[in-house]
Amino acid sequence: MLIELAALGDGVDLPGYALPGGGTLLVALAVLAYAFNGKSKGGPRRNEELNAGIERAVSGLFGGIVRLVAGRDLSGEPRSTATWWRSGILVDDTGATVADVAAVPASRTPVRRAWLSKPAKGEGVSARRAVLLPVRVVASMGHAAAAWSCWPRAARSFVRLASLPVAWGLWRHPEVAQPVLIGAGGVMLLIALAGPAGFAWWAPRTPTDDETLGPAVWAGARQVLRLDEKSRREKWLRIDPDLSTEGARIVLRLPLEWMGGKESMGALQHIVDTRIPGEWVAQWERAGASQYVQWTRKPLPAGKPVLPEYVEWKATGSRYEVFVGQAVEGDRIVDVMVHTQSATPHWGVGGDTGSGKSTVLYIPIVHGRQHGELIDILDTKQNSLIEAEGHSGVRVHKTVRSSVAAFAEFMVSMMAAEAALGKDAAPGARAQLIPRTLVIDELPTLIKMAYTWWRYGLKGKGVPPFLDWFSIILLQGRSSDHRIVVGTQQFANSFFGGTMERSQIGTKIVVGLQDRISWGVAFGQATPVIPYDATVKGRGAFADKRQAPDAEHLYVREFQPAFITPRVPELLAACPPAPAWFDAGAMAPWITDDVLKEADHVAAVGVFLPGGDLGPPAPTTVTPRTVVGSMPHSSRSEAVTEARVTASVTASGTAGEAAEDEALPLTYSLAEACAAGIVPWKHSTARQYKKRSEERGVDFPGGVTDGRTTYYTEEELRGWVARWQASNTRA
Structure with a gap:
């Protein structure tokens, strides 16, 4: 039998002459067939083991051939994440990405060698660069060859299959194969040198986020989802290649049988939070046939809006809404209105000397005059509100004596207005009423000077009634349209007569740099200090009795007041003229003798009024500025004429008061x-x-x-x- 098989195989040659004796091969196959048929010694058990071994060998042989042709690793698990058309990066035995810490790029921009980059503007190609370029290209090609496992499978398959005809050519026709191989290598080198990317063609590519971060996320997610170890990551987890791009996503498919309680959902969120850079927000889809969780990057917080350094003042058209500037509320800039018809009708502005608080006080003056209000200004600094002087409807009191008298007259006017609004008031009394506003600049200075005048100028005993008048006006002024606007260094209780009185200052504005004590006095000790640029003129903060949305303290907002100063003369000149009695310095006509007696009885105001024992000898009148151009209102001309008649008396009275004030001791x-x-x-x-x-x-x-x-x-x-x-x- 063996002789016949050998004879049959004579003259049979295999391709490539690998086995010239075909008969010998057939004999070997016959021996194997005999062993397979159980004719060898050792019994059936030995035959089964031998068969299994042969099957494993044949399976391994055919598996190796498939791996060889498919460009896969010949043994073991894949050593990289390479696919058929895409190169990959090395992985270890657990599937985690292998990355040397020193090799991690500082940014997501692919790393490029300095000698491959285009010459900078004005930089020539030096001789040294020209000589070293081929060397570096060859070196780069060597690095690429060393990274064989990271090559795409198609490239590896081509190289492996190409080695067979190359080896056959070198064996059978070396005189032709060698020049061809040398020429092919030269062409590859020329392509690398002349290519648009240079030898970057041979450099390993920058790994994607999916490759670097995916294995770590999958290792944890697979355990939480209780998936089999053989489950493929590509089937369950998808991570965008570049997570830095807008709209990047991480999507994890959920098994239908996965219960997914709060702890499990929290575990998946923890995996993403700890293994993916940045902050990610989960969106769960648990209803329907397709269940998944998707993470998107947490949107960046909207940039805080920046207040302008200049805000132009504008009229509101409403007597009880005063536009004072703009503020930042959340992510937007809003107009700030002071609502004087609220339960807290008075308002004030605080700040150190030179912070700009006096400039803000022009706003209620102009607003009030535009709506027919009468304005009294207490300005012991004597020049802080100079732009408002000389205009009908605005009386400026610069001395302590005249300021105290104006204080007293304002309180009596308020009490008389209350009486005129009553049911038992005389007919026509209500028609006489005109809203009034008292503007006090430098409240602490006024209080100090008034007390000094009382104690050392008048030699008064006990406590003067000035703060009591202030308290009464703050508590009762709204119902009679008598309101107060104060400028102060600090909103301390003692300046206003007490906590209850100070709480009537509904809108508190601070401008300029504020120390922690002054901030706490204005807005409360529990209110956190908000940062703002105090170098911007007038920049500050304000609160209007609103509570913060997320805390139990006042809602304080960054604030920029409107700048109205250059327009004050023009705006006041355009206002309708005030009644003649006001510009002449007379008391309000609705103040009756009965009301005056009652006010004197309860608040001791009589002696401080103009003409009283302690009051100025003459009332403060409005001395008009030089009028330029025509005056359209005849009533205004009459008021100005009457004011000029009393100007000489006012001037002498003011000079006498100023001299008396200057005589007060320091x-x-x-x-x-x-x-x-x-x-x-x-x-x-x-x-x-x-x-x-x-x-x-x-x-x-x-x-x-x-x-x-x-x-x-x-x-x-x-x-x-x-x-x-x-x-x-x-x-």
């Missing part, structure tokens, strides 16, 4: 006196001696207060120092 706080050398000790020592003076019975001066700080004259402090030193001598 006052110092205890700290200021120590710094000036009036008190010969440090401030801390002087405070201790003051306390001990009370224990020893040494008289310490009472001084005057602006509601926050107590002030003393030099004479009082030197007298106390002398008494204290004398008590030490006796002791």
